[in-house]
Amino acid sequence: MSTTAESGEQSTGASSGESDGEANGEANGEAAERFTERFTDEKRVTWAELYFDLVFVFAITQVSGLLHHHHDWTGVVRALVVFVPVYWCWVGTTVQANIRDVDTPRDRIGILAVGLAGLFMALAVPGAYEGRGVLLGAGYWAARVVLLVLLIRVPGVWRGPYGVGVLVSGPLLLVGGLLPDGPRLVLWALAALCDLSGPVLFRNRLARVAYNPSHMPERFALFLLVALGESIVGIGATAAGARLDAAELVAVASAFTISCGLWWQYFVYAADAMRHAVTVADSRRDVIRRVFQYGHLALVAGVIAVAVGFGETVADPRRALGAGSVALLYGGCGLYLLTFGYTRWMMFRAVSTTRIVAALVVLGLAPVMVRLPAIAVLVTLAVLLVALNVVEHVRVERAAARSAGVAPVAPVAPVAAATVAAPVTEAAPAAPVAPAE
Numbered sequence: 001m002s003t004t005a006e007s008g009e010q011s012t013g014a015s016s017g018e019s020d021g022e023a024n025g026e027a028n029g030e031a032a033e034r035f036t037e038r039f040t041d042e043k044r045v046t047w048a049e050l051y052f053d054l055v056f057v058f059a060i061t062q063v064s065g066l067l068h069h070h071h072d073w074t075g076v077v078r079a080l081v082v083f084v085p086v087y088w089c090w091v092g093t094t095v096q097a098n099i100r101d102v103d104t105p106r107d108r109i110g111i112l113a114v115g116l117a118g119l120f121m122a123l124a125v126p127g128a129y130e131g132r133g134v135l136l137g138a139g140y141w142a143a144r145v146v147l148l149v150l151l152i153r154v155p156g157v158w159r160g161p162y163g164v165g166v167l168v169s170g171p172l173l174l175v176g177g178l179l180p181d182g183p184r185l186v187l188w189a190l191a192a193l194c195d196l197s198g199p200v201l202f203r204n205r206l207a208r209v210a211y212n213p214s215h216m217p218e219r220f221a222l223f224l225l226v227a228l229g230e231s232i233v234g235i236g237a238t239a240a241g242a243r244l245d246a247a248e249l250v251a252v253a254s255a256f257t258i259s260c261g262l263w264w265q266y267f268v269y270a271a272d273a274m275r276h277a278v279t280v281a282d283s284r285r286d287v288i289r290r291v292f293q294y295g296h297l298a299l300v301a302g303v304i305a306v307a308v309g310f311g312e313t314v315a316d317p318r319r320a321l322g323a324g325s326v327a328l329l330y331g332g333c334g335l336y337l338l339t340f341g342y343t344r345w346m347m348f349r350a351v352s353t354t355r356i357v358a359a360l361v362v363l364g365l366a367p368v369m370v371r372l373p374a375i376a377v378l379v380t381l382a383v384l385l386v387a388l389n390v391v392e393h394v395r396v397e398r399a400a401a402r403s404a405g406v407a408p409v410a411p412v413a414p415v416a417a418a419t420v421a422a423p424v425t426e427a428a429p430a431a432p433v434a435p436a437e
Contacts, residue, residue, distance in 0.1 A: 043215040045222070048108040049097055053226060055115045059086050059122035060230050060304060066125055067308045071324045080301065081185060082128050084192035085140045085173060087300065089118050091293055092147045092165065094219045098212050100151075110150045117143035133177030133184055141170030160205055161198035169194045196297075199289045206285045213279040220292045221271050227303040231259040234310035242315065247375055251317035254378035255310045261385030262303060262336060265355070269392055270340060277347035290346040298339040305332025317375035326377060330366035333381060334359045337388075354395070358388045 063086065067079040093114050096102070102111065120139035124132035144165030151157045158167075169191040176187035199206060235255045242248045274291060281287045309329030313321060321329075337359035344352040362384060369377045 043098070043212040045215065045218055046097070046103045046108075048102065048111045049094070049219070050222075052093065052111050052115045052118075053090075053222060055118045055122065056086070056090050056223070057226050057229065059118060059125070060227055060300075061233065062122045062125035064230055064234065064304055064308050064311075066128070067304065067328070068311055071308060071312075071328055076305075077189075078129060078185060081188045081192055082125055082136070083301065083304075084195065084297070085136070085169070085188075086118070086121055086125070087297055088165075088169075088192075088195045089114065089121065089140060089143045090223060092144065092162065094216070094223075095288075096147055096151055096162075098215045098219070099209055107150060110146055113146045114143045117146065129181055129184065133179075134174065135177070137170070137172075137174035137177040140173050141166070144170045156205065160202045161195070164194055164198045196294070199293060203285060203289070206289075207283065209285065211278075211284045211288055213284060214275065216288055216292060217271065217275040217278060220274075220296045221267070224266060224296060224299055224303070225263075227300045227307075228259060228263055231262070231303060231307040231310060232256075234307035235259070235314055238311045238314040247317045248314070251314045251375050251378055254375070254382040255314055257382040258306065258310075258333070258378065258385055261382070261389055262306065262333070264389050265337070265340065265385075265392075266299070268389075269396070270343070273347065274343070287347065291343045295339055295343040295346070298342070299336055302332040302334075302336030302339065305329070305335070308332075313374035313378050317378070318373050320371050321369070321374050321377055323370050325374075326366050326369045329377065329381065330362050330369060333385075334363040334366075337362065354388060354391055358384065 063079055063083045066082065067075060069075075070078065093111060097107075097111070100107070102108070117139045121136050121143075124136035124139060126132070128136050144162065148157065148162045148166050151162060157163065172187050172191035172194065176184045176191065179187060235252055239248060239252050244252075277291065278284055278287045305328045309325055309332060312325035313329065337355045341352040341356040341359070344350055344355075362381065365380065365384075369380065372380075
């Protein structure tokens, strides 16, 4: 039942009804009707879920710290292998909260118990490849057992992703924690692959589950917001101990503009499109798996990489960065933008040209940035993201104007970084338009 979707589409696509698949017919069989709640009203995120998310604020900080200390390619792989079970623990809790009413004493206690297991995992992250591997594995296994118990009344729950977590990936993580570094990494990577492949292997069973189309996009958007919060921590925690001269203040402003640009891409242009896609999809199961579960894994990973890169650049904006720091900053941003190309295609079978081009420009500039001062690296990336958001805004406005039969208003020249920080009002078009870009 644990299903993941892929994130990120342009808000134009969302508000502009991309009518690819408005046959919103979910074939929920009689068995699903017996154990899955039918949603007639918009499902709200519960306070227990929001409190649960606070654990993962800390967990993402811990993963960022692990990557900060080892940000070569091996360090990236090791951090990703540790992050997947942390993320999948959150995904499993979110999916079971989506398909059931969890605003009950039993379910609140269950969610908080998973939160405690997640806290143990977060505490284990810095020493996951040293003496805390068993704690990481035990915490994950405990979380998966609690989730399975919460869903124990669901027929056949063992024969699905939740069963995989208890019977396969959980034991692999625990046993891996007992092994030396090399075999541990291999076993943990295998556990991560087992979890991530679960929604694909059991997709036929998951087709019987009725997913709420409003709750899922909101939950994954909140998780991405938690990751973006880590980018603010990456800026502020580093700058707090600096002299804060003119160069350092410019570096802080540039890094914040980059963070704003990443936020703008998702919450102005993508969030509504994702909600639209999952609402009208013929198969919500597939949208949730591809766009939310898998797509948001890449989005959050990209944001974490950028956040760690901020810590390297804001600390000393005058020195040249090494290849590792530039790869985190530009590689993370490139991954973030490319993921929107993937999610847009999965949702609407449309190409996100501007974001893909912007991602290729960012990745292409990375080798040039290695020898430049950190402040130049930050300013360049900030300018690129501002330019991308301006281009997307113009495209959205023109598409809306064409749909309403009104000639588009000539765009006003933006004012540098302020364009990112100042909100742009995007009124929904009078008639549906194809998702811009």
